[in-house]
Amino acid sequence: MTSVNFDPLRIRKDFPTLAQTVNGKPLTYLDNAATSQKPRAVLDAIDSYYEQDNANVHRGIHELSRRATIAYEEARGKVAGWINAADPSECIWTRGTTEAINLVAVAWGLDNVGEGDEILISVMEHHSNIVPWQMLASRTGATLRYIEIDDDGRLVLDDLDALLTERTKIVAISHVSNSLGTINPVKRITEAAHAVGAIVMVDGAQGAVHTRVDVQDLCCDFYAFGGHKMCGPTGIGVLWGRRELLDAMSPFQGGGEMIHIVGREESSWAAVPHKFEAGTPNIAGAIGLGAAVDYLSEIGIEDIEAHEREIVAYAMEKLGAVPGIRIYGPTSLDERSAVISFTMGDAHPHDISTILDSDGVAVRAGHHCAQLVMKHFGVSATARASFYLYNTKEDVDRLVEGLAQVAAIFG
Numbered sequence: 001m002t003s004v005n006f007d008p009l010r011i012r013k014d015f016p017t018l019a020q021t022v023n024g025k026p027l028t029y030l031d032n033a034a035t036s037q038k039p040r041a042v043l044d045a046i047d048s049y050y051e052q053d054n055a056n057v058h059r060g061i062h063e064l065s066r067r068a069t070i071a072y073e074e075a076r077g078k079v080a081g082w083i084n085a086a087d088p089s090e091c092i093w094t095r096g097t098t099e100a101i102n103l104v105a106v107a108w109g110l111d112n113v114g115e116g117d118e119i120l121i122s123v124m125e126h127h128s129n130i131v132p133w134q135m136l137a138s139r140t141g142a143t144l145r146y147i148e149i150d151d152d153g154r155l156v157l158d159d160l161d162a163l164l165t166e167r168t169k170i171v172a173i174s175h176v177s178n179s180l181g182t183i184n185p186v187k188r189i190t191e192a193a194h195a196v197g198a199i200v201m202v203d204g205a206q207g208a209v210h211t212r213v214d215v216q217d218l219c220c221d222f223y224a225f226g227g228h229k230m231c232g233p234t235g236i237g238v239l240w241g242r243r244e245l246l247d248a249m250s251p252f253q254g255g256g257e258m259i260h261i262v263g264r265e266e267s268s269w270a271a272v273p274h275k276f277e278a279g280t281p282n283i284a285g286a287i288g289l290g291a292a293v294d295y296l297s298e299i300g301i302e303d304i305e306a307h308e309r310e311i312v313a314y315a316m317e318k319l320g321a322v323p324g325i326r327i328y329g330p331t332s333l334d335e336r337s338a339v340i341s342f343t344m345g346d347a348h349p350h351d352i353s354t355i356l357d358s359d360g361v362a363v364r365a366g367h368h369c370a371q372l373v374m375k376h377f378g379v380s381a382t383a384r385a386s387f388y389l390y391n392t393k394e395d396v397d398r399l400v401e402g403l404a405q406v407a408a409i410f411g
């Protein structure tokens, strides 16, 4: 149950983009798993930085640089608090989830994974959590192994102990699937991986957005997430890592700000987190993400999660009654986050999306960067409705009304 103060209609007013019509109809935005809309507080924080404090960070002694540096580092503290990191220095700014995963695959992977070693991922992963590991495997001679999924879209963990061997160096797993909505038992996987000496990287692109994340409680080694799916700007994300791992790792990219001393032949590195932040960073993005964390914290992630659960329960009931619909992913609401993927008879998901769009309803259609999931279910694409704090039951009703039109056209 959400608290009495939680009011999605009031929350909607904070988001300028939501107050528009699309194709003559009020916008119903149900593509939140791709990216969320931005509240005024985030837009204001970015504007205010550029209007008043704009300067490069960690290099000037002048007033603007001092202010920019303080705001940038304060934002790091906010994202650290969001995932309960032991220290802000464990949070590295990246361009997003994708870059955070690539950072680990390259900077940790090349030094720690060798021929004959194994990397364990799952069939459920977003391409961002597959391709970097394929690249690492091909560069090192390591083997990529997969946790399979069942027809309910859940990880098959019965044979996890057999998949994990003393050769497994890293397990990379999503917290929540972007194509099925499945919430994965990350802690269970982490415990099993650690028992064979492997480390665990969690792709939290759809996790830290919808639920309280405590990286210390999850006991994982790396956790990656991005700003733009949680009310923040694009082009900014976070890699959290355990301090001793980060300290031991080689840098990811070379350049300004990541060095201690530069000599003619070689250089030494700055301390974590700056060792991983070569070049001028996305200062406005970090400040904007800090503002997003403030905004979401004030509303409360528990209330947001409870609200989304209500919307998803309602949507599962209403969508489940649509003739010809097939919904992918767990039937149990406890195992499902704010994503519902579906197909409808012979209607191509792109046609579904186009018909819905003509009604002002935005959903995503396609393979959702999860082609292995599509292959498992024998489809090339699905339509996907994904929800966030500002969605209402009326949004679900509009989706269902739009699907009635799809049924009328496709029979």
Ligand code: 7TS
Pocket: 033, 034, 035, 095, 096, 097, 098, 099, 126, 128, 129, 174, 176, 177, 178, 179, 203, 204, 205, 206, 226, 364, 368, 369
């Ligand atoms: N991992 C998961 C689970 C994701 O959902 C996404 C983005 C990424 C990684 C990559 O994040 P990025 O911000 O670096 O691109 N997912 C989606 C989606 O479902 N539709 O568009 C982007």
